[in-house]
Amino acid sequence: MSDSISRRRFLQLTGLGAAAAVMTGCGPASRYVVRRPYTDMPEYARLGESTYYATTCTECPAGCGMIMRTFEGRAIKAEGNPAHPVNSGKLCSRGLTAVQGLYNPDRIKGPARRAKRGEESLAPLSWDEALGEVKTALSAGVKTAFLLGLAPDHLYDLVSELAETAGTAKPVRYGALGMFEARATLVEAARQLFGEARFPFFDVAGADLVISFGANFLETWLSPVAYTRGYSQFRRSFGADKARGYFISFEARRSLTSGVADEWHPVVPGSEGLLALALANLLAERGWNLPVSSVDPAAAAEAAGISLEALTAVADRAAKAARPLFIPGGQALAHSAGLEAARSILALNLPKGTLGQSGGMSLSPAAADAASMKDVQALVDRMNAGQVETLFVHGVNPLFELPAGLNFAGALGKVKRVISFATYPDETALQADLLLPDHSALESWGYQRTLAGTAASAIAARQPVVVPLYDTRSSVDVLLSAGLLPYADEVEFIQSRLLPVLSAGGGNFDAAEIETFWARFLQYGGWWSAQGAQPAAQAAAEAAQPVQPQSLGEGKFRLVVYPTQLGDGSGANRPWLQETPNTSTTVMWNSWVEINPKTAEELGLHNDDVVLIKSDAGEVEASVYLFPAIRPDTLAIPFGQGHTALGRYAEGRGCNPAEVLAPVLNAAGDLALGDTLVSITPTGRRRPLSRYESKVGVYGEH
Amino acid sequence: MAEETNQGVWGLVIDLNLCTGCNACVTACAMENNIPWVGEEDAGYGRSMSWINMQRYWEGEYPEVSPSYQPVMCQQCGRAPCEPVCPVFATVHSESEQINLQVYNRCIGTRYCANNCPYMARKFNWFDYAYNIPEPMNYYLNPSVTVRRRGVMEKCTFCVQRIHDGQENARAQGRAVIDGEIMTACQQACPADAIIFGDMTDPESQVSQALRSQRKYVLLEELGTQPKVTYLKGEGYYGG
Numbered sequence: 057m058s059d060s061i062s063r064r065r066f067l068q069l070t071g072l073g074a075a076a077a078v079m080t081g082c083g084p085a086s087r088y089v090v091r092r093p094y095t096d097m098p099e100y101a102r103l104g105e106s107t108y109y110a111t112t113c114t115e116c117p118a119g120c121g122m123i124m125r126t127f128e129g130r131a132i133k134a135e136g137n138p139a140h141p142v143n144s145g146k147l148c149s150r151g152l153t154a155v156q157g158l159y160n161p162d163r164i165k166g167p168a169r170r171a172k173r174g175e176e177s178l179a180p181l182s183w184d185e186a187l188g189e190v191k192t193a194l195s196a197g198v199k200t201a202f203l204l205g206l207a208p209d210h211l212y213d214l215v216s217e218l219a220e221t222a223g224t225a226k227p228v229r230y231g232a233l234g235m236f237e238a239r240a241t242l243v244e245a246a247r248q249l250f251g252e253a254r255f256p257f258f259d260v261a262g263a264d265l266v267i268s269f270g271a272n273f274l275e276t277w278l279s280p281v282a283y284t285r286g287y288s289q290f291r292r293s294f295g296a297d298k299a300r301g302y303f304i305s306f307e308a309r310r311s312l313t314s315g316v317a318d319e320w321h322p323v324v325p326g327s328e329g330l331l332a333l334a335l336a337n338l339l340a341e342r343g344w345n346l347p348v349s350s351v352d353p354a355a356a357a358e359a360a361g362i363s364l365e366a367l368t369a370v371a372d373r374a375a376k377a378a379r380p381l382f383i384p385g386g387q388a389l390a391h392s393a394g395l396e397a398a399r400s401i402l403a404l405n406l407p408k409g410t411l412g413q414s415g416g417m418s419l420s421p422a423a424a425d426a427a428s429m430k431d432v433q434a435l436v437d438r439m440n441a442g443q444v445e446t447l448f449v450h451g452v453n454p455l456f457e458l459p460a461g462l463n464f465a466g467a468l469g470k471v472k473r474v475i476s477f478a479t480y481p482d483e484t485a486l487q488a489d490l491l492l493p494d495h496s497a498l499e500s501w502g503y504q505r506t507l508a509g510t511a512a513s514a515i516a517a518r519q520p521v522v523v524p525l526y527d528t529r530s531s532v533d534v535l536l537s538a539g540l541l542p543y544a545d546e547v548e549f550i551q552s553r554l555l556p557v558l559s560a561g562g563g564n565f566d567a568a569e570i571e572t573f574w575a576r577f578l579q580y581g582g583w584w585s586a587q588g589a590q591p592a593a594q595a596a597a598e599a600a601q602p603v604q605p606q607s608l609g610e611g612k613f614r615l616v617v618y619p620t621q622l623g624d625g626s627g628a629n630r631p632w633l634q635e636t637p638n639t640s641t642t643v644m645w646n647s648w649v650e651i652n653p654k655t656a657e658e659l660g661l662h663n664d665d666v667v668l669i670k671s672d673a674g675e676v677e678a679s680v681y682l683f684p685a686i687r688p689d690t691l692a693i694p695f696g697q698g699h700t701a702l703g704r705y706a707e708g709r710g711c712n713p714a715e716v717l718a719p720v721l722n723a724a725g726d727l728a729l730g731d732t733l734v735s736i737t738p739t740g741r742r743r744p745l746s747r748y749e750s751k752v753g754v755y756g757e758h
Numbered sequence: 759m760a761e762e763t764n765q766g767v768w769g770l771v772i773d774l775n776l777c778t779g780c781n782a783c784v785t786a787c788a789m790e791n792n793i794p795w796v797g798e799e800d801a802g803y804g805r806s807m808s809w810i811n812m813q814r815y816w817e818g819e820y821p822e823v824s825p826s827y828q829p830v831m832c833q834q835c836g837r838a839p840c841e842p843v844c845p846v847f848a849t850v851h852s853e854s855e856q857i858n859l860q861v862y863n864r865c866i867g868t869r870y871c872a873n874n875c876p877y878m879a880r881k882f883n884w885f886d887y888a889y890n891i892p893e894p895m896n897y898y899l900n901p902s903v904t905v906r907r908r909g910v911m912e913k914c915t916f917c918v919q920r921i922h923d924g925q926e927n928a929r930a931q932g933r934a935v936i937d938g939e940i941m942t943a944c945q946q947a948c949p950a951d952a953i954i955f956g957d958m959t960d961p962e963s964q965v966s967q968a969l970r971s972q973r974k975y976v977l978l979e980e981l982g983t984q985p986k987v988t989y990l991k992g993e994g995y996y997g998g
Contacts, residue, residue, distance in 0.1 A: 130897045133789055135946060146949040149785035155898040274778045284949035288776045291950075293993075300775070300993055315825045316778050322821050525894065621781065631895075632788050635795040639779040639812050639827060645798035652820060684816050685823045709798065746802030748811060 103128065110137055110581030112504055112516035114497035115150040115157075116233060116623050117206040118142065118279040119504045119514075121581040122151060124521040131155050131498055131522050136281075137581045139564070140516070142509035143281040149621045149636055151281075156630040157479075157496060158522070162703025164481055164493040166527035173474075173487045183529060186492050191538040193446035193473060197223040201435060201444045205451025206231035206239075206427060209504040209518075210550050214532050214541070215448075222540040225444075228435045229427035232457035232624035232695060232714070235727050236617070237277055238389035238398075240428030244724040245384070245398030246419060249406075254419040255426070255508040256402065258381050260286035260301075262415030265377035267370065268305045269328040269401050271385025274313040276619045279509030287316075302377075304370055306331060306360075307387060308616055309650060309692050310685030312639050319370070322687045325614050325730045326605035327360035328388030329397025331367070332404060333602050338371035344407040349599035359604055361687065379415030380408060387616065391730040393603035395723040400600045412511075421513040422505045430725025432458065439467035446473040450494065450531055455483040456625050456699065459717035459727060461673040477531045480629055483701045494531040499524040501546050502532075503554070503582070514584035515557060517577045547574075557583055612733045614690045615671070617713045622696025628706035629699075638694065641681050642748035647710030649736070650683035650692040659736065666741040669693065671734045673718040676711035679743045691734060766935065766957035767856045767986070768916055770942065771968040772829055774992040776952035779827030784808050786947030787831075790917065792899045792906075794887035807881045809914040810944055828989065829944070829953075832879040832914035833977060834858050836984030840871035840880065848911070857916050857986065867909040876978050880913045916955075916986075917942040937963040958986070 106125050113122040113134070121140025125133045134154045138145035167186045168178035193200050202215045204227050215227040234240075239255075247253040260266055260273070260283060273283040290301035305317035308325045323331060334356035336346045357364040374380050384401035391397065402417075410416025432454070438444050447468070458464045468474060468487055476488035479496050494500070502518035532546040543549040551570050557563070558573045563583045567573035577583055608614065620638055627633045634645045641648060649667055651659075661667065665680045669691065678693060686692055697710025720728045787793065787810045796805050810831035817824050834857045840849050841858065848864035849871045851857075860880075872880035886908045888899075899905055902919040906912050924940035937956050945953040956965035968974075973990040 127901055132898055132900050133943075143949070145946070146782075146951075147786070147947050148780065148782050148949060152782065152785045152789050152947060155789070156895065159895045159897045161892040161895055274780060280780075281949045284778055284780065285951075287778065288950040288952070291775050310823065310825065312779055315827070320821075320824070621785075631795040632785055634798075635801055635806060635808075636781050636785050636788075637812065639781055639814055640825065642812075642814060644801045644806070654820070684820055685825070688820075744802060746798050748801075748806065749814065 106132070109519060109521040110517065110579060111498065111521055112502070112518045112582065113147065113151040113154060114207060114504070114518070115154055115627065116276065117208070117231065117507070118281065118509050119207070119506045119516045120147060120151060120281050120509070121516055122147065122154070123581070124498065126521055129522060131158055140581055141512050141514050141584045142279060142506055142516075144285055146281050146285060148281050149633060150623055150627055153627070153630040153632045154498060156632060158498045158525075160480060160629055160703060162481060162629065163479060163496070163526060164485065164491055164528075167493065167529075168491045170489055170491065173489065176486070178491070181490070183527075186490065187534065187537045189473075189490060190475070190492070190534055193448075193475065194218070194222060194224060194535070194538045194540060196445050198225050199443065199445040200448070201225040201438070201446070202227040202448045202450070203435065203452055203454060204229045206234050207451060207504055208422065208425060208507055210502045210553060211450060211532055213553060214535060214549060217541060218535065228431045229425075230429075230432050230452050230454065230457070231427070233276060233619060234427055235429060235457070235729065236390065236619050236695070237386035238394055238722070238724070238726040239426040240430075241389040241394045241398050241722060241724040241726045242384060243424045243426040245395060245402050248399055249402055250419060252419055253426075254422070254424045257418050257420050257508060257511045258383050259415055259418070259511065260381060261289035262413075263290060263379045263381040264299065264301050264415065265374060265380040266290065266301060266303045266383065267374065267380065268303070268307070268313065268317070268383045269332065269385055269397070270307045270325075270387025271383040272311050272313045272387075272618065273383065273385070274316070275311065276623060277385055282509035302373065304373070308614065308687045308690045309683065310640070311618065315640065320685070321362045321366055322685075323360040323362055324605045324687070325387060325616060325690065326391045326393070327356070328384075329393055329400050329600065330356045330602055330604065331360050332382070332397065332400035333599060334367060335371055335374070336400065336404060336599065338368060339375060339404070339407070342371065342375035344375070346403070346407055347599040349602060351602045379410050381405065381415065381417065387618075387730060390722075390726060390728060392720065392722050392728040394726060394728065394730075396600035396603055403599075418511045420507055420511065422507050424507065428725035429719070429721055429727045433462065433719065433721070436462055436464060436467045439471055442470055444471050446475060447471045448475050448477065449484055449488065450477040453478075453482040453484050453625065455487060456712060457714065459673065459719050459729070460715040461717065461719040477534075479528070480626075480703060481701055482626075483699065486701045492531070492534055493526070493528040495520070495524050495528045498522060499528070500530050501550060503550055506584075510584075512584055512586060514582060515554075516582040517580070519578045554583075562586070606731050606733070608689060608733065611735055613736060614687075615669070615716065615732045615734045616690060616692040617695050617717065617729060617732075618692060620694045620696055625696045625699065625712075628696055629703045631705045634705055637748040641683065643681065644746045644748065645709055646745055647678045647694060647697040648681040648745055649678045650681050650686050651736070652686050652688040653682040653684060655688045656680065656682050659738070661738060664742050664744045666739045666743050668737045668739055669716060669734050670737065671716040671718065671732050673732075674715040676713055676715050677739065678711045679745050681745065691736060765959065767959050768834075768921065769956065769958035769965050769969070769986045769988065770916065770945075771954040771965050771974075771988045771990060773952045773954070773968065773990040774826070774828065775973070775990060776950040777827055777829065778950050779812055779814065779825075780949060781812055782947045782949055783810055783829055783944035783953065784812060786943045787914070789898070790900060790903070790943035791915070792888060792903050794891060796887050800884070805882075805884050807883065807887065807912070809879075809881065809912070826992070830877060830879065830977070831944070831987065832858065833877050833983065833985035833987045834914075834916060836986065837982060839874045839876060839981070839983060843870040843874045844868070845870070855916070855918060855921055857918065859915070859918075860911060860913055862904055862906055862910050862912065865910045867911065869911065871911055876981055876983070880911050883908050883910050883912060
């Protein structure tokens, strides 16, 4: 070695090559992941070097592309896939902590039989016996039901095909995020306006004015990373070419999304539809081609709790905008009049003629298949009537995510055999007779259609990034083992579903046959076409019927329940999601009740006082957080905590606000959770919340 | 040290016009840098270890109340108040990267540096949080980053392991580091692209271009700490 090389430089040089970023899929012939000794490693895996796999994030149904850095067979760090049309290399907190799900110490480690529902003790079960049980269950035809998560993935396609060929019941889908976003309402409104039941996609990036009606699109709404990317472009200015976009938000509490709005109008939850109609009238006066309704803007503003001047100013600004966007969010739609609100708000996007263009609204090309609470209610009714012998549950935790008023637990008691595919011991798995754990998403194959994060057609690929840790088995393989469908294994099924895409062409890569297609599909992390869909604007011209927000009785408060980074609650077993402070309140590891400081003063409540929140459907307890940016007549509770199962990091903290939601549905079949009225009673106890912010000097107390 | 060829003065710019306060940077940093969680009780005592934190301030009274979000990590001061107070030279300035380093195996835990840091960027490891991560959760720990023990101060390193990886990679290919090739974990995750990182000596780098913005400011400028983290003020009603 030359004397001129310092020790430091030598150390740096010997580390050479450690950063070589090889992105590779498994070989085209691989089907099952097998353990191999270090002496016989695949050529792309080298000791001391990271291997990167493209796969798809399954932490929420958005389907962002993910690249997992693995090192010597272990998944180390989740990163975004820069080529993916939804997230362009970015990830949110949930995706970033995916490895804490994979390596969660509380995972279900193998198939098991539960002697008595609700008890933790399990009897071991071999996969052969388990497959026998599945085969028996599947032969019962329509008495076999499936409850699946929201993700439009290959498992959903398989179960749908099973329903067609083997006569099992059509799969029912549910997820708390879908409930908060009132997805069925959004899709139904799009169907009524455009004749196609598809998710709308809002091109925030190209808009110059965004008006959100309770859409928390920077947090969890539909595809938060895609919308945050759009927001980033929306806020940039490029000299004379593009000015900084202006953002107005109507929402009862100043959420993270409303927090970055230029204007925030704290409106009464449920008045958004009325406001949209009033806005339509004001804009029609300013020359927009919109149907005029009988709504008086002054009365609407009063019902919404804002001033007419503020509403007129919004109309003036919208009238001047070149590419305004009006986004209907879950807080506006999850009401009994949600469908009317969704139509009124979506209709505001029509007159400017920006549909399908930059800065406008378009419809996602994938069929929406939005799941609604009505489907779940129908399943519960069938269960109660004894029409369900076997219930398969995958990707959803109904005992935690459904409103308690629906009494899913009672209906579950009438089902002879409950089979859970859960990866984690959640509340529903605790009530299941058989546990047939699926691989974690990072250990399994799959695909997922992208619904709402891009205007282009996209199918995201999922592949194992590590060898399965435990004695788990792919749920698709488990269902195929009954021999009712003509596929040898999961990969064959997936490939058969990819064939139409292969022949369609026009995507990010071309392949002549399926083996090549499969290899590239895995390597790129999916297939996506460059072309977006343009909606055929049939535009039903009638204005929706105005509906007044619910009136508030004495001592009652409106309740906003909103999802956080814990998503549908399944994130609660990720310690870093628990310890990442909620940005607005900086609270960690627990639930809280947000209350306006003025209201708190009137009620004699202080920070950290434990209160009882009671509705007609149920009650929960949580500590008070004095939140300066919420309507004085409204309370808010975050969703995701209050687990009685799901492992050591989730159990026994906070409360589950689903317990106070009544099972009241709107016209599209979504839960009208925004209409929940509650009372608040001090319990006399105090329970300090862990917060990142200093408590000294916050509203004079500590 | 004449043969030291690593070029660059690394700087970070955070555009508050774009930051939404989503906390992806906080989580990304924790997952990249083996930062352990401390649990509810210790977090309540202010012992959480995250190297980057979202500072949220409220301004005004309801209904004209507005938050501002500001991610704050170690500002990598040019004249760092933490450095002269360390009795064992555990917190020193690196000549090669021009950042402020924490040498874990020198640190004896006096906590003088944290006491003297005006940005509250330094985190003290009170207990063996990282060593108490149960199997197999510790499988994801990043082999490129030291797992710290208790009694040791730690803080943001500008993802120095990524800087070195990028430099070595470039050197192996016989070229200079390309702007944007080296990304910190927070920057890589940021869904709004609000975080820009790069070489401030290259006038064409994205970070240098951002530094020419009229909106720039540094935290507590009056202290003369010469931070390498710069903020761009939000333009609207909200921010900065």
